[in-house]
Amino acid sequence: MAVDLLVKGGTIATSNGVFEGCVAIDDGKITAIGKEAAMPQAERVINASGLFVLPGIIDAHVHFREPGLEYKEDFRTGSMAAAAGGVATVVDMPNVVPPTQDAPAFKLKLERALQKCLVDFAILGVVIPTNIDKIQELAREGVIGYKIFMGETVGNLPSPDDWELVMAFEEIAKTGLRVCVHAENRPITTHLVNELKKKGRVDALAHLESRPAISEEEAIMRAVVFTKPFRTKLHIVHVSSSNGVEAIKLAKSQGLPVTGETCPHYLLLDGVEAAKKLGTIVKMNPPVRTLDHAEALWNGLKTGVLDMIATDHSPHTREEKVKESVWDAIAGWPGVETMVPVMLNEVNRGRLSITEIAKYMSEGPAKVWSMYPQKGSLSVGADGDLTIVDLRKQHTIKAENLHSKSKITPFDGWTVKGAPVYTIVGGRVVMENGQVVEDGGRGKLIKPLKQP
Numbered sequence: 001m002a003v004d005l006l007v008k009g010g011t012i013a014t015s016n017g018v019f020e021g022c023v024a025i026d027d028g029k030i031t032a033i034g035k036e037a038a039m040p041q042a043e044r045v046i047n048a049s050g051l052f053v054l055p056g057i058i059d060a061h062v063h064f065r066e067p068g069l070e071y072k073e074d075f076r077t078g079s080m081a082a083a084a085g086g087v088a089t090v091v092d093m094p095n096v097v098p099p100t101q102d103a104p105a106f107k108l109k110l111e112r113a114l115q116k117c118l119v120d121f122a123i124l125g126v127v128i129p130t131n132i133d134k135i136q137e138l139a140r141e142g143v144i145g146y147k148i149f150m151g152e153t154v155g156n157l158p159s160p161d162d163w164e165l166v167m168a169f170e171e172i173a174k175t176g177l178r179v180c181v182h183a184e185n186r187p188i189t190t191h192l193v194n195e196l197k198k199k200g201r202v203d204a205l206a207h208l209e210s211r212p213a214i215s216e217e218e219a220i221m222r223a224v225v226f227t228k229p230f231r232t233k234l235h236i237v238h239v240s241s242s243n244g245v246e247a248i249k250l251a252k253s254q255g256l257p258v259t260g261e262t263c264p265h266y267l268l269l270d271g272v273e274a275a276k277k278l279g280t281i282v283k284m285n286p287p288v289r290t291l292d293h294a295e296a297l298w299n300g301l302k303t304g305v306l307d308m309i310a311t312d313h314s315p316h317t318r319e320e321k322v323k324e325s326v327w328d329a330i331a332g333w334p335g336v337e338t339m340v341p342v343m344l345n346e347v348n349r350g351r352l353s354i355t356e357i358a359k360y361m362s363e364g365p366a367k368v369w370s371m372y373p374q375k376g377s378l379s380v381g382a383d384g385d386l387t388i389v390d391l392r393k394q395h396t397i398k399a400e401n402l403h404s405k406s407k408i409t410p411f412d413g414w415t416v417k418g419a420p421v422y423t424i425v426g427g428r429v430v431m432e433n434g435q436v437v438e439d440g441g442r443g444k445l446i447k448p449l450k451q452p
Contacts, residue, residue, distance in 0.1 A: 002041040003031055004427045007386060010048025014055065014378055015359035023053060025384030028426035033378060046429075048388055051421060054358050055378050056088025056385025059336050060365035061237055061261065061310035064090070066112050068097025073315040073405050075116035078336065079443065080403040081313075082119045083430040085337035086420025088385040089119060089375055089446060091310075091365070094126035094147050095157055101131040106141045110445060118430045119423070120385070120443040122369060127168045127179070129160050135168065139175040142447045144369050145235070146172055146179040150186070150219045159186060165226050173230035177448060178259075178369065180235040183219035183244070184211060184286055193327070202325035204275035208287040216286055217243035224251045224258060235368055236260040238312045240286040242296030249305045259307040259368045262297045264335065264342050265410060267309075270294075274410055280329035281321055282410050284312070298351070301360060308364035309343065311335030315406030334404040338397055338411050344389055344418025354391070362387075370448035388422035395419055403436065 003026035012021045012033070022039045024032040032039060064078035082090055092113070094100035100109055100123060113121050122144035127135065135146065148168065149157050160168055172179045192210040201209075220236055224247070227234045236248060239262045251258040271288035282288060300306040314332025323329040343361065346352045352360075366376025373382050399412040423431035428440045 002043050004042065005044050005046070005384070005424070006039055006042035007046045007048050007053055007388065008036050008039065010051045010053040010388065012378060013052045013354045013358050015355055015363045017355060018052070023378065023386060025424070025427040028384055030378065030380055030382050030384050033380065046388070046422065050390070050392070052354050052389050052391060054387045054389065055362040055376050056383070056423075056425065057086050057340055057361050057387040058089045058091070058365040058371070058375060059087045059311050059313065059339060060091040060308060060369055061093065062090045062313040062336055063093045063095070063315070063332070065096060065315065067108055072317065075113045077403060077405050078313070078315075079116065079118040080436045080438070081334060081337040083423045083436045084403050084434065086340040086387040086389065086423050086431070087119060087336055088387060088423055088425045089121065089371070090336065091122045091124060091144060091369060094124050095149070099126045099128065099157060100124065100143075101126050101128060102134045103137050103141050106138060106143065113445070114442060117443040118436070118438065118440065119425050120383070120446050122371070122446040124180070126157060127160060127172075128158050129164050132164060132168050132171060135171040136175065139177055142445060143177070144446065144448050145177045147182070148179060149182045150184060150223065162222075169226040169232040170230050173232040178233035178235050180237050181219070181223045182238070183216055183223060183236050185215040185218045188212070188215040188218070197327065202327065204279045204282060204326050205272065207283050207326045208271050208275060208289065211285065211287050213241035213243040213289065213293065216241050217247050220244055220247040224256060227251075227256055227258065231257060233257045234259070237310070238263050238266070238286060239297065239300070239306060240266045240289055241293045245296050245300035245305050248300070252305065260300070260305065261308045261310045262300065262306050263310060263312050264339050266297055267294055268342060269410060278410055280323050280326050281333065281408055283321070283326060283329050283331045284333070285331040307368055309339070309360045310365065311339045315404050316408070317406065318408060321408055333408045333410065334402060334406045335409070337402055337404065338409055340387065340389065340420050341395070341397065341416045341418060342411055342414065344391060345416035348391060348417045371446055372449070374449060375446065384424065384427035386422065386424040387420055388424070389418060390421045391418045393417070393419040393421070
């Protein structure tokens with residue numbers, strides 16, 4: 001009998017290396033990998049000659065804004081952006097309306113995602129002072145893990161105090177799931193914002209000055225302290241500084257279950273120059289810093305201190321982003337569609353290898369979020385997720401062409417070499433040569449796999 005899909009003639013790239021081969025997918029799963037002569041017949045054949053075939057890329061940090069904030073984004077537009085960008089699975093953040101804080105809120109989000117999302121998705125539950133007693137309930141519903149905002153958030157969710165964090169980390173440890181934290185020290189940033197406002201500073205650089213690297217470092221170290229007594233699995237999202245890298249390195253050297261991610265904007269942008277050129281558009285929490293911090297982040301990836309690259313895809317309207325005063329502008333911009341192209345450009349520049357793309361953007365996030373080897377691997381029995389890329393394809397990123405509702409990106413106008421040409425989710429082609437296939441079916445909820 002014929003399988004559903006055969007990808008032939010490509011160069012398969014995993015974290016372990018590259019080799020010529022074919023991938024067969026049937027009923028949503030990879031059924032065979034090997035030479036073409038050994039492959040079954042297929043209903044559809046994709047000729048990937050001259051292309052690299054990667055395990056489906058995972059963006060483990062997106063805000064698709066649904067429910068409650070659909071004027072910014074929703075599961076349809078967000079997942080279209082993901083598919084267009086070569087992303088097969090996303091991990092969605094919980095600061096929506098209502099926040100993903102209990103079983104009813106989880107079920108509401110899940111219902112919306114199943115109706116609209118073109119790619120597979122996992123859902124994080126939020127931990128705030130009033131729902132520590134809901135941590136076990138959320139685990140039973142199927143959250144992939146938890147999110148705690150230690151600093152200022154879009155949506156103004158309250159941060160647990162230190163004793164509440166102790167209680168939360170103990171409860172989360174009982175579930176076996178991982179908690180990720182937005183690590184910034186709120187008193188430090190609040191004080192500096194007030195000082196800069198007194199001086200009349202409203203420029204974009206003032207935002208960078210209000211959130212020094214020590215704020216990130218202190219919050220990471222504090223979270224690590226709460227991890228120690230329970231060995232709670234801890235993930236630090238959007239690490240932006242050399243200080244943050246050193247804090248995670250220290251935790252890992254002590255054998256603690258701590259992981260970290262960084263984002264393309266922290267690796268590729270000079271925060272000072274970007275603030276001068278782009279103004280409030282480049283406002284992000286934590287801020288984009290100077291190139292010495294970027295260099296430390298690259299080193300953190302190369303040495304295994306950081307485990308993945310994600311985007312913090314955080315869409316807003318232009319009216320929310322473009323302001324005279326940086327304090328009136330909201331933080332964040334969409335990133336799920338631009339991540340793969342800008343990082344493939346770094347492969348062409350020699351900063352990354354194609355195997356490191358697989359490591360940091362597929363295998364790494366799958367392992368951190370307990371999806372591996374269902375996700376993040378090219379192996380028989382794994383989900384039939386593939387991101388097929390053309391390293392030779394040169395194009396210019398244009399904000400107006402983004403599939404997100406938010407047409408804002410600091411990468412607008414960048415000419416990059418390397419692009420995703422197919423996004424395949426469970427054997428479904430959801431993007432082909434830049435065109436999103438909206439009628440190709442919907443994604444499924446990814447729950448954490450039981451860990452050995």
